[in-house]
Amino acid sequence: MRILFIGDVVGKAGRTAVTERLPGLIRDWSLDLVVLNGENAAGGFGITEAIYNDFIDAGVDAVTLGNHAWNQKEALVFIERAPRLVRPLNFPRSTPGRGAALVETRGGARVLVINAMGRVFMEPLNDPFAAIDRELEACPLGEMADAVVVDFHAEASSEKQAAGHFCDGRASLVVGTHTHVPTGDHRILPGGTAYMTDAGMTGDYDSVIGMQKEEPLQRFLTGIPTSRFEPANGEATLSGVAVETDNATGLAQRVAPVRLGGRLEPALPGFWG
Structure with missing residues (x-):
């Protein structure tokens, strides 16, 4: 199975990169599954x-969220009618929506998509490891699911790495989101799970983690906010990670970073041509 995970999409520039590039990538790389934060x-x-509907129309199979899940209040309502929208699993039980979704791919395979949020330097939600464990036990890789993708939305690299090892052998991919900077540690863990500490953002990198530079600089220099943060609007880099799995086991065989357009050095999964 060929899986593309797209890192945090920031503002209009990021959305444009997805809607313009993704249909061609699905065609050219024969993608089976696309997950996007x-x-x-x-x-x-x-x-x-x-x-959300624009992403689905562009070919995204599941959309994950994070600590900004409810900044647009309409999400509290429409998430109930958006079966492929997945918010962090470890929110309280009364929170609307779902923290995991079993998605059917174009070829009829079943993929479990899990979203969980870390607790180090983040909101004090429920234990993400226990929550992930319950989902993996209920829908095991190779039995109930042909592949498992875990988006671990967290600040601390150590917590993300721990999540990767915790899921090793039970997930096809564990990928970190939230910090908006792509890491260079993509690899296959000893148990066969593909891992990357952060997929990076899909947004304009001439920015401060996707925001226009002036206001963040002002706050760092003076400690005084003068206006709200606004997304940078230059050409975005589509950032993420590509994984190819073994159809028999669901475990990863190959993994590579993806960076297309914008200011970052391009990176392509050479094993897909």
Whole structure:
């Protein structure tokens, strides 16, 4: 199975990169599954139903979220009618929506998509490891699911790495999101799970983690906010990770970073031509 995970989409520039490039990537790379983190898609904070539908129309199979899941209040309502929109699993039980979704691919395979949020330097949610463990036990790789993708939305690299090892052998891919900077540690862990500490953002990198530079600089220099953060609007880099799995086991065989367009050095999965 060929899987593409797209890192945090920031603002209009990021959305444009996805809608313009993704249909061609699905065709040229014969992608079976596309998962995208959309928690910064609406003006840098949250997601709307129209944006969610645009992603689905472009070929995205599941959209994950994070700490900005509810910045657009309409998400609290439309998530109930958006079966492929997945918010962090470890929110309280009363939170709307779902923290995992079993998605059917174009070829009829079943993929479990899990979204969980770390707790180090983040909101004090429920234990993400226990929550992930319950989902993996309920829908095991190779039995109930042909592949498993875990988006671990967290600040600390150590917590993301721990999540990767915790899921090793039980997931096809564990990928970190949230910090908006792509890491160079993509690899296959000893048990066969593909891992990358952060997929990076799909947004304009002439920025401060996707936001226009002036206001973040002002706050760092003076400690005084003068205006709201606004997404940078230059050409975006589509950032993410590509994984190819063994159809028999669901474990990873190959993994590579993806960077297309914008200011970062391009990176392509050479094993897909």
